Amino acid sequence: MENAELLLLARAQFGLNIGFHILFPSLTIALGWVLLFFRIQYARTGDAAWLATYNLWTKIFALSFAMGVVTGITMSFQFGTNWPGFMLKVGNIAGPLLAYEVLFAFFLESTFLGVMLFGMNRVPSWVHIFSAAMVAIGTTLSAFWILALNSWMQTPAGHVMDANVLVAGDWWEVLFNPSLPYRVTHMLLASGLTAAFVLTGLSAWRLLRAADDASARSTLRTGLVIAAVLVPAQIQVGDLHGLNTLKHQPAKIAAIEALWETRNGAPLVLFAVPNEDTRRNDYAIEIPRLASLILRHDADGEVKGLEAFAPDTPPVLPVFFAFRVMVGIGVLMLILAWGGVWVTRRGALPPRWLLWTFAAFTFAGWIATLAGWLVTEIGRQPWLVTGILRTADAVGQVSGPMLGASLTAYIVTYAVMLIAYMVVLTHMAGKGAKP
Amino acid sequence: MTFDLPLVFAVLMGAAVLLYVVLDGYDLGVGMLMPAATAQEHEIMVASIGPFWDANETWLVLGVGVLLVAFPLAHGEILAALYLPAVVMLVGLMLRGVAFEFRVKAEGWHRELWNWLFWLGSFVASFAQGLMLGRYVTGFEHGFLYYLFALLTGAALCGGYVLLGATWLVMKTSGELQAKALAWTRWGLAWVALGVALVSLATPLVSETVQAKWFTQFPFVPRSYWLVLLPLATLAAGIWVWRATGQLKKDAAARDWTAFAGAISIFTLAFAGLAYSIFPYVVIDRITLWQAASHPSALKMVLIGVAIVLPFLLGYTIFAHRVFRGKAQALLH
Numbered sequence: 001m002e003n004a005e006l007l008l009l010a011r012a013q014f015g016l017n018i019g020f021h022i023l024f025p026s027l028t029i030a031l032g033w034v035l036l037f038f039r040i041q042y043a044r045t046g047d048a049a050w051l052a053t054y055n056l057w058t059k060i061f062a063l064s065f066a067m068g069v070v071t072g073i074t075m076s077f078q079f080g081t082n083w084p085g086f087m088l089k090v091g092n093i094a095g096p097l098l099a100y101e102v103l104f105a106f107f108l109e110s111t112f113l114g115v116m117l118f119g120m121n122r123v124p125s126w127v128h129i130f131s132a133a134m135v136a137i138g139t140t141l142s143a144f145w146i147l148a149l150n151s152w153m154q155t156p157a158g159h160v161m162d163a164n165v166l167v168a169g170d171w172w173e174v175l176f177n178p179s180l181p182y183r184v185t186h187m188l189l190a191s192g193l194t195a196a197f198v199l200t201g202l203s204a205w206r207l208l209r210a211a212d213d214a215s216a217r218s219t220l221r222t223g224l225v226i227a228a229v230l231v232p233a234q235i236q237v238g239d240l241h242g243l244n245t246l247k248h249q250p251a252k253i254a255a256i257e258a259l260w261e262t263r264n265g266a267p268l269v270l271f272a273v274p275n276e277d278t279r280r281n282d283y284a285i286e287i288p289r290l291a292s293l294i295l296r297h298d299a300d301g302e303v304k305g306l307e308a309f310a311p312d313t314p315p316v317l318p319v320f321f322a323f324r325v326m327v328g329i330g331v332l333m334l335i336l337a338w339g340g341v342w343v344t345r346r347g348a349l350p351p352r353w354l355l356w357t358f359a360a361f362t363f364a365g366w367i368a369t370l371a372g373w374l375v376t377e378i379g380r381q382p383w384l385v386t387g388i389l390r391t392a393d394a395v396g397q398v399s400g401p402m403l404g405a406s407l408t409a410y411i412v413t414y415a416v417m418l419i420a421y422m423v424v425l426t427h428m429a430g431k432g433a434k435p
Numbered sequence: 436m437t438f439d440l441p442l443v444f445a446v447l448m449g450a451a452v453l454l455y456v457v458l459d460g461y462d463l464g465v466g467m468l469m470p471a472a473t474a475q476e477h478e479i480m481v482a483s484i485g486p487f488w489d490a491n492e493t494w495l496v497l498g499v500g501v502l503l504v505a506f507p508l509a510h511g512e513i514l515a516a517l518y519l520p521a522v523v524m525l526v527g528l529m530l531r532g533v534a535f536e537f538r539v540k541a542e543g544w545h546r547e548l549w550n551w552l553f554w555l556g557s558f559v560a561s562f563a564q565g566l567m568l569g570r571y572v573t574g575f576e577h578g579f580l581y582y583l584f585a586l587l588t589g590a591a592l593c594g595g596y597v598l599l600g601a602t603w604l605v606m607k608t609s610g611e612l613q614a615k616a617l618a619w620t621r622w623g624l625a626w627v628a629l630g631v632a633l634v635s636l637a638t639p640l641v642s643e644t645v646q647a648k649w650f651t652q653f654p655f656v657p658r659s660y661w662l663v664l665l666p667l668a669t670l671a672a673g674i675w676v677w678r679a680t681g682q683l684k685k686d687a688a689a690r691d692w693t694a695f696a697g698a699i700s701i702f703t704l705a706f707a708g709l710a711y712s713i714f715p716y717v718v719i720d721r722i723t724l725w726q727a728a729s730h731p732s733a734l735k736m737v738l739i740g741v742a743i744v745l746p747f748l749l750g751y752t753i754f755a756h757r758v759f760r761g762k763a764q765a766l767l768h
Contacts, residue, residue: 063536069489070532074525076499077514081521084511087503092733095504099737102493102500103744110493111751114486119758134751167732396511398518406522413526417533424540 007395009403010082013410015377017074019370020414024068026369029143029188030195031061032109032136034222035116039132043125052433053215059428060202062117067421069110074410083384085394090385092167093159093174094149101145109138140188147187151180153385154376155248166388178248182241183376189234190372192226193333194365199223200340201362202429204355211349215433220358221344227337235330239294245379246295249386251309252379255319257291258284261305266291271324274316279306314381322374329368336361440738441728444505445717447741448498453706455494456564457599457699462488464600466531466557467593468619469550476612477550481535483607483763486755488535492528504737506727509717516575517567524563530556558593565592572709573641574719584641591630595702598623602676602695605683607763613691617680620694624676631669631705638712644720645712665708672700 035057042050079098080087086094112134120128158173159166168174200223206216246253258274258281259266268290272281292301306313336357343350350358384391462484472480503510514521530552538549569588573581601619608616639646651658676697682689715723728734 059540063533063540066489066532066536069492070529073492073496073499073528076496076503077521077525080503080507080510080514081518084507084515087507087510091504091507092730095507095729096733096736096740099500099504100740102497103740103748106493106496107490107744107748108751110489111748111755113489114755115758118482118486122758162730165730167730168736171736396515398515402518406518409522409526413529417529420533420537424537428540 003392003395006400006403007392009400009407010395010398011391013403013407014075014078014082016407016410016414017071017078019373020418021068021071021075022369022373023366024064024071025139025143026187026191026194026365027064027198028061028068029139029191031057031064031198032132032139034195034199034226035061036129036132036136039129043129049215049218049433053219056215056428056433057199057219058117060198060425062113063421063424065109065113067417071414080396081398082396083394084396086384086389088165089389089394090153090159090166092165093152096168097145097149097152097175101142101149105138105142105145107138109135109142112138143187143191144184147184148175148177148180151183152177154183154380155179156385156388179241179244182237182244185237186234186241186372189230189237190365190369192230193234194369196223196227196230196337197333197358197361197365198363200227200358201360201364202425204350204358205362205426205429206432207349208352208355208359209430210432213432217344217347217349220350221341221347224337224340224344227333228341231330231334231337235334238330243295249380250304251306251313252319252376253295254304254306254309255314255316255379256323256375257295257303258316258320259291259303259305260307262302262308263305264292264302265289265300266295266303266305268294269320272320274320276316312382314379319375319379322371322378326368326371326375329364329371332361333364333368438738440731440734441505441724443738444501444728444734445714445724448501448505449706449710451494451498451501453703455491455498456706457702458487458491458494460596460599460702461603461695462491462600463531463557463561464596464598464623465603466553466600467561467597468600468604469554469557471619472612472615476615479608479612479763480604481538481553483604485535486759488532490752490755492532501737505729505734506717506724507729509722509727512718512722513571517570520563520566520570524560524567527556527558527560527563531560532556561593561596562589565589568592572638572645572713572719574644574721576641581641584637587630587637588634591627591634594623594626594630595705598627598676598698599695599702602698605680606692606695609687609762613687614684617684620676620680620698624673627701628673631701635666635708642712642719644716648712662711665704665711669701669704669708672697672704676701 035054038050038054038057041047042054076098112131115123115131116128116135119131123131152174155178157177158168158170158175160169161167199219203216203220203223206213207220210216242253242256254260257266258269258272260279260281265288267286267288269281270285270287272284272286275282289299292303293299295301295303306316340350340354340358343354380386382390382392384394465480465484469477469480499510502513534549534553534556538546538553541549566585566589569585570581572588573584598620601616601623604616605613605620639649649658649662650656657663676694679690679693679697683691683694713719715725717724717727
């Protein structure tokens with residue numbers, strides 16, 4: 001089998017796993033904090049409605065957490081099988097970051113999860129709240145460590161060469177590499193939005209069946225308020241993240257903007273079909289000078305095109321479209337969240353068509369997160385670690401048929417899991433919280 | 436003070452793998468025993484492992500994680516050689532994990548289906564782990580006898596997990612289910628005895644390295660008579676489990692944790708034998724611990740993290756087990 005095909009299979013398989021995995025943490029990271037809020041509200045007020053709400057959403061959390069755990073384990077195996085070159089070249093830096101994730105976060109969340117799920121009647125109230133807090137802190141910490149590694153791969157810093165492998169020169173610089181603050185904030189906000197729209201969407205689903213469900217009304221409003229606050233923050237952080245990327249990974253920005261040539265006063269391409277063969281955009285709809293204005297804060301500013309980075313440029317088409325999907329969903333989220341907060345003021349029930357819209361947007365956060373992930377990971381190509389290690393140089397020796405067979409097994413398993421997950425989630429939400 | 440860092444990490448990895456095998460072993464064992472129980476008993480069985488399985492599975496991530504982080508050369512080598520059984524194991528663990536959650540929420544034949552998948556996932560994961568062990572010990576050699584040996588270790592590990600699961604249930608349940616668990620313990624023990632005996636006999640035959648570690652003259656002159664202690668202690672632990680179940684059968688007030696402790700001893704002894712056989716290799720006959728080790732700067736960094744976390748980790752693991760001590764009730768979150 002051709003090396004190029006092996007590389008593609010290895011990437012497809014790893015991408016499928018990591019893309020499927022990310023769905024569940026992106027929900028549970030923020031949902032953990034929402035649960036803590038419900039739990040504290042119950043302790044504060046003693047109102048059984050809060051307890052019912054907490055119990056329903058704990059079930060949803062437990063299910064999502066389990067999906068995250070089992071798909072996460074798969075990845076710890078695939079680092080070595082799919083990308084042995086990665087560990088050999090940069091393992092001295094990537095390894096400790098992964099180890100810290102397991103040590104400082106994974107054990108914390110999974111151990112206290114047991115107490116949180118089953119221990120309410122066995123421990124004092126404050127110990128139970130403490131356990132819920134530990135779970136929320138654990139999920140957030142695990143995001144921090146994983147994103148520390150991902151950020152280092154995108155914008156490496158703090159390393160020195162020692163006999164052809166990288167070792168850390170300064171761990172502080174490795175950890176707080178240039179893109180880390182932006183990436184972590186961007187991801188945590190994405191998680192907040194994912195959880196907010198799941199809250200809103202599933203509550204709307206319940207309200208379509210039982211309009212007088214007080215718990216669903218309150219969680220609908222909770223989700224909308226969280227989203228209304230977080231969407232503008234996310235837009236601001238996204239912009240800063242983009243400027244940071246322009247500084248450190250300009251080729252990624254050129255692919256996002258589908259800018260083939262370096263030019264002053266670059267236009268913002270709203271829509272186009274980037275054509276890799278002719279190296280120009282077909283059917284382009286552009287706003288003159290706007291890209292320069294956004295990226296350089298100067299309508300005549302120079303923006304580097306893909307030609308400046310040839311031949312090490314990412315594929316343009318997927319990065320270009322994934323970015324527009326992400327931004328498009330962001331805009332829709334803003335409209336829905338602010339509109340929703342307005343409509344539900346003073347406890348009013350939204351009209352049915354709006355409830356249907358919320359329900360349809362239940363998993364909008366997932367699509368936006370996946371799209372953003374595609375932008376940042378494909379946009380990094382052909383590098384696995386920017387400027388240091390090429391993806392093609394890290395691929396392993398596992399044969400094509402084996403990769404193909406396991407890819408098939410994963411696809412089938414994941415499809416079954418995802419369908420079951422969606423069915424159970426909507427079923428539980430449809431029945432609502434039971435006091 | 437200087438540490439032999441690769442050795443420290445080998446001990447750490449061994450501890451994590453042993454803890455995983457014991458902790459998730461009882462989960463998987465309980466899963467494999469599902470078809471032998473009634474629908475009401477299913478609830479208690481699942482409730483007995485419910486608060487723990489997430490954390491138990493984390494030890495696998497730590498074990499594989501240490502292999503990846505401390506011995507990256509071996510991680511690639513071992514997991515590439517075990518690629519297919521590892522995928523099968525992972526699919527099994529996925530099925531088991533999600534079935535655990537889904538079965539609670541399902542009703543009617545749906546619940547039956549998830550129960551069945553729970554069993555299937557537990558069984559497939561256990562068998563695949565045993566298979567991987569067999570392939571690993573023989574240095575991934577190809578050939579009919581080597582494959583047969585791997586099938587044997589697969590079956591033996593299933594037996595071992597059933598023993599762990601059954602003794603766990605003896606400790607965590609009462610009444611009729613406990614009586615059943617006592618019978619399962621004895622079946623599991625017989626299975627384990629057969630498996631351990633066969634694997635112990637076959638291992639020196641399929642691996643010359645292991646043979647040389649145990650015997651100066653095969654099969655009659657062991658390298659050291661201290662080594663004979665290991666099989667003898669294992670035998671004693673087996674008898675201990677058998678007697679413990681006998682006492683509980685006669686007297687329900689007898690201590691209910693002794694059989695589980697005995698089962699853990701059997702696993703620990705078997706693991707010690709294995710570790711002795713393989714040392715100093717991490718991939719048998721090919722790569723030693725020191726050849727596979729990461730750069731000292733990386734190992735030091737991880738070691739600092741381990742030193743900080745380990746006391747807390749042990750602390751809250753014990754805390755969680757104390758919260759749920761005593762007999763399990765069919766509780767649902």
